[in-house]
Amino acid sequence: MEISPALNISNAEWQVMRIIWTLGQASSQTVSQLLAKKMAWKAATVKTLVGRLVKKGALTAKRDGKRYLYQPAISEQQAMNTASEMFVEQLCQHKIGKTLEKMIQETTLSQQDIQDLISMLQAKQKTAPKEVPCNCLPNKCQCQPGTCQQN
Amino acid sequence: MEISPALNISNAEWQVMRIIWTLGQASSQTVSQLLAKKMAWKAATVKTLVGRLVKKGALTAKRDGKRYLYQPAISEQQAMNTASEMFVEQLCQHKIGKTLEKMIQETTLSQQDIQDLISMLQAKQKTAPKEVPCNCLPNKCQCQPGTCQQN
């Protein structure tokens, strides 16, 4: 199910993307001004980041008089999903539940979010196993026999 | 509430940590053997990673005859929590709910995990707002007036 070429966006770059995702499009000056306080970045720094994001294909640039307007090439939700996938893949499946608890604890969620999450969990409950084994040791792989690449 | 000095563990290093967390302690050879298949790393690579982890303070080394046995200096759950905190901080609060849904969808959770998550969400529901505003634009900061560092 891997389609997108991952499009690795670094932490600093992510800050820039958030602005442009929110505004739909923005000049580098706009981004600079908005991030100046929060990040204490010089305009030059923002320009570098914007340039890298264009090169990576995360932003597209449209000329607008003397400057460019930058637009996202992928949606924020899509990027967040990809990032969360990569995040989850890296962690012990046995302990991921506790980690999700932690994340939910420290996040503000809307009534609707919570309702959706509860519904999803209730559905999941129907087929959930008693225990999720730790998958940190490669040889304890739990894949279907025959399908597993590792064995 | 920031206590730990973050202790930045890279992706490749994380693979090593998972093995040692799971075994409690391990020689670099053990780690090599376990990761050889999964990661196609040479023994030298694993040694580099182990060395860096010791330098970073993520592992401690105890002599054991000719070699060392390495032990985690922080718990896996703690490291996962720190990682998840950093992950969440970087994302749009408005869209984090959908991202959590995505994570839950693609994760296998135990009955107990699901039960705990549901309870937590039900409690959270009591004080949850109707909408969580996007916090991507610094000037739309939602902090308490007076407490906010940004304004």
Added chain:
DNA sequence: AAAATGAAATTACAGTTGTAAACAAAAGGC
């Protein structure tokens, strides 16, 4: 004790990231 072995430490090296200055190009003002 010398040799062989196995592990750790040092060195390597290119790519990414954070942070930015310097330089170049384009557009608008005069």
Added chain:
DNA sequence: GCCTTTTGTTTACAACTGTAATTTCATTTT
């Protein structure tokens, strides 16, 4: 059409990462 201002492009540079070979050091075996 030339100058200035704004914006983009190139260059910089150190730290961190992924990946490993080489060298050194400690151990075990003859």
